[in-house]
Amino acid sequence: MSVRQAANVLELLEYFSQRRRPATLAEIADDLGWPRSSTFNLIGTIVEKGYLYEPRPRAGYYPTPRWLKLVQTITDAEPLPEAAHRLVVEIAAETGETTAIAALSGVSAMFLDVAESTHSVRYHAQIGDRVPAHASSAGRAILAQLAPEARQALYRKLAFERYSETTPMTVDAIESELRLAEERGYHQSHSEYIPDLAGVSFPLRIGDRRLSVVVAGPVSRCLDRRPRIAQTMRSAITSHEAGLAAGQPVRID
The missing domain is CATH 3.30.450.40 (GAF domain)
Structure with missing residues (x-):
């Protein structure tokens, strides 16, 4: 059984790994086929947790190095x-x-x-x-x-x-x-x-x-x-x- 919210977070990471540049809320929603409202809520939550940020004002969101630190800690264990x-x-x-x-x-x-x-x-x-x-x-x-x-x-x-x-x-x-x-x-x-x-x-x-x-x-x-x-x-x-x-x-x- 797939939990949609969890799957969306992983899909978002894969999206950025392929895109390799910031993306606006509209671009994320359109590229991934997500509703604008749920995209806004998901991105807002991830930003609040410190895993996404805006490298430049209103230029789009991008993953922070916090992902790398988290994964490296897990891998080292x-x-x-x-x-x-x-x-x-x-x-x-x-x-x-x-x-x-x-x-x-x-x-x-x-x-x-x-x-x-x-x-x-x-x-x-x-x-x-x-x-x-x-x-x-x-x-x-x-x-x-x-x-x-x-x-x-x-x-x-x-x-x-x-x-x-x-x-x-x-x-x-x-x-x-x-x-x-x-x-x-x-x-x-x-x-x-x-x-x-x-x-x-x-x-x-x-x-x-x-x-x-x-x-x-x-x-x-x-x-x-x-x-x-x-x-x-x-x-x-x-x-x-x-x-x-x-x-x-x-x-x-």
Whole structure:
């Protein structure tokens, strides 16, 4: 269930991240399709809290640095090591495909760090995107790290929506994929959630956190390359093990 007021605040932040300049109340309302009255109330509340200001009189509103300080404080409390970001960037450069680190969020895998492919045809992903844990290699690489009873508890929450012909639709099908991945040495996917997308994932442990690192790209370019992609990922993970264990947190500049 989506709470409209909360969604509007996040949509406003995304709006400014794309606009990158001040906006008047009228521009915000028109660009986002919001009623003028509710836009006035929302902006007024955020200004009062110190998160928006007018850089120049009557020239429009813009987010204050308070957002950055708030997010940095939150990030520092549960950081990813800088080595994790370097790992993502390195794998993306060597494979040529979009690479991400994911964590479990409910019944989904959420991306915490992303390095996109430079190909014009690529998997478009960004931090905060979510994919079903059971219908993605990124998710199953995390599920494989859970105790059987923890996995069963998660399975009971699944709706088992069919996204494609390859979506696993039963607990047995998911468990079978986990066993095959253990034998294979890595997790993989083929259009289970997003059509024409192939993925390769490995479990990634940072302290007591159960994460995964995934490479994903078009089936036409990646399906047959999955074993080679897995080899590249395995080598990169091994070379960054020390930094992942003791590295400095990623900071937002």
